[in-house]
Amino acid sequence: MLEIAFDARRGSFHLQLECRFTTAWTVIFGPSGAGKSTLLRLLAGLDRDCVHTARVLYDGRLLSDSVSGIWLAPGRRATALVAQQPALFPHLSVRANVAYGLAHLDRAARTARVDEMLTLVGARDLAGRRPQHLSGGEAQRVALARALAPAPRLLLLDEPFSALDGTAADALLERLQSWLREHSVQTLQATHDATDAFITGAEVALLREGRLSAQGPAAEVLTAERARLTRHLNAI
Amino acid sequence: MDWQALFLTLRLASITTAILLLVAVPVGALLVLGRSRWLAALEAFAALPLVLPPTVLGFFLLVLLGPRTGFGRLLTATLGHPLAFSFTGLVVGSVIYSLPFAVQPIVAGFTAVNPALVDAARLLGARSGRIVLSVLAPLARRSILAAVVLSFLHTVGEFGVVLMLGGDIPGATRTLSIVLYNQVENFDYAAANRTAGVLLGLSLVALAAIYAFGRTRGGRRA
Numbered sequence: 001m002l003e004i005a006f007d008a009r010r011g012s013f014h015l016q017l018e019c020r021f022t023t024a025w026t027v028i029f030g031p032s033g034a035g036k037s038t039l040l041r042l043l044a045g046l047d048r049d050c051v052h053t054a055r056v057l058y059d060g061r062l063l064s065d066s067v068s069g070i071w072l073a074p075g076r077r078a079t080a081l082v083a084q085q086p087a088l089f090p091h092l093s094v095r096a097n098v099a100y101g102l103a104h105l106d107r108a109a110r111t112a113r114v115d116e117m118l119t120l121v122g123a124r125d126l127a128g129r130r131p132q133h134l135s136g137g138e139a140q141r142v143a144l145a146r147a148l149a150p151a152p153r154l155l156l157l158d159e160p161f162s163a164l165d166g167t168a169a170d171a172l173l174e175r176l177q178s179w180l181r182e183h184s185v186q187t188l189q190a191t192h193d194a195t196d197a198f199i200t201g202a203e204v205a206l207l208r209e210g211r212l213s214a215q216g217p218a219a220e221v222l223t224a225e226r227a228r229l230t231r232h233l234n235a236i
Numbered sequence: 237m238d239w240q241a242l243f244l245t246l247r248l249a250s251i252t253t254a255i256l257l258l259v260a261v262p263v264g265a266l267l268v269l270g271r272s273r274w275l276a277a278l279e280a281f282a283a284l285p286l287v288l289p290p291t292v293l294g295f296f297l298l299v300l301l302g303p304r305t306g307f308g309r310l311l312t313a314t315l316g317h318p319l320a321f322s323f324t325g326l327v328v329g330s331v332i333y334s335l336p337f338a339v340q341p342i343v344a345g346f347t348a349v350n351p352a353l354v355d356a357a358r359l360l361g362a363r364s365g366r367i368v369l370s371v372l373a374p375l376a377r378r379s380i381l382a383a384v385v386l387s388f389l390h391t392v393g394e395f396g397v398v399l400m401l402g403g404d405i406p407g408a409t410r411t412l413s414i415v416l417y418n419q420v421e422n423f424d425y426a427a428a429n430r431t432a433g434v435l436l437g438l439s440l441v442a443l444a445a446i447y448a449f450g451r452t453r454g455g456r457r458a
Contacts, residue, residue: 044359045358045359046355046358046359049271073358074355074358074359075358075359075360075361075362075363076361079359080359081359083352085352087350087352087353087355087356088356089353089356089357089370089371090353090375091374091375100357100360100362100370101359101360101361103361103366146356146360147359147360150360150361
């Protein structure tokens with residue numbers, strides 16, 4: 001279970017919310033500029049400078065608490081963030097990218113873990129390539145494998161499948177959800193595409209101008225979006 | 237050709253460059269990754285030799301390292317000899333004088349690295365040291381090479397600080413630029429031509445090496 005309270009400012013943007021996420025998969029839905037990426041970055045431990053007050057409690061463990069001055073560094077939160085831009089290290093191979101967060105493992109365990117992660121995302125055959133030689137969708141798969149490799153407890157997805165075609169994204173999402181359930185990893189997915197919320201059957205948190213405006217099942221929270229999608233489908 | 241001065245100059249430049257590389261990479265990383273407001277003071281200190289006349293810097297170092305200050309007396313007592321007018325003193329002066337020529341290219345190179353890569357490394361548990369060695373330094377390798385070459389050449393051509401701090405002691409502090417000055421003062425233009433030619437050749441070869449490295453690594457963006 002994830003409990004959040006944030007008051008953060010970046011320029012004229014003000015993020016202020018207090019909420020609790022109890023389901024295994026939550027979709028943070030909102031238009032561009034609503035604060036979805038800012039929220040995920042703060043949860044990951046980045047951008048501390050823009051935080052006024054913060055409290056993040058995950059499964060009873062304090063990740064951030066401005067009252068007691070706690071702000072765990074990004075790599076010490078057992079939290080992974082996969083952004084739309086894969087940000088793969090361009091000077092390292094795919095295999096070395098995925099292995100980057102596994103420095104604590106011995107060589108054999110590291111190799112096995114990298115193979116497992118690349119297989120999960122369907123990128124096993126890309127292991128020897130450099131990021132410059134990957135398509136956008138391939139790079140996003142590798143970024144996902146790299147983020148999952150250190151076995152995070154909380155996964156933050158910021159539109160990470162935007163470069164994958166619909167069928168490939170659906171197949172990857174299905175495999176990923178199954179793997180995450182098996183490993184008890186709670187997931188927050190930021191998106192401005194309502195279909196993501198309906199496909200995953202997740203709880204939805206509706207974010208507007210840095211505030212949480214609604215939270216609940218997709219069918220209830222996204223009634224307007226659902227009507228809009230149905231209208232478009234009927235028009236075909 | 238004053239071979240003794242040439243080897244002393246190359247030795248001074250090599251030692252200075254090695255020390256500067258060890259100093260400038262962490263300083264550059266601190267300036268790029270750090271958040272403290274005091275870093276502005278460090279940045280100003282690292283850039284100061286760019287605008288300070290070499291003779292002024294040499295004079296301050298001469299006073300600081302000499303018997304007029306407590307620090308200088310302590311150094312003399314510790315080492316058994318004063319740092320001024322010694323090769324070691326020259327190394328200290330050269331490191332300070334060439335500091336911006338090492339720090340500035342490295343800061344520029346580290347700043348040019350996509351911040352999302354630094355965030356990715358942090359999220360994967362890397363601490364600052366590992367981020368510098370495994371992400372910033374490899375991606376800014378051309379800037380680091382530029383820092384090495386510029387520091388080396390700047391030290392080779394150094395005159396004001398050397399004269400103020402080291403004087404003109406053969407085998408200890410007489411560098412090629414001092415030799416050149418002496419040759420011109422003695423109207424020995426033929427010898428001065430040869431000395432100046434060596435300094436010019438060194439500079440050209442080293443700069444060509446930087447640009448050649450950039451081109452073999454896939455153009456000017458590395």
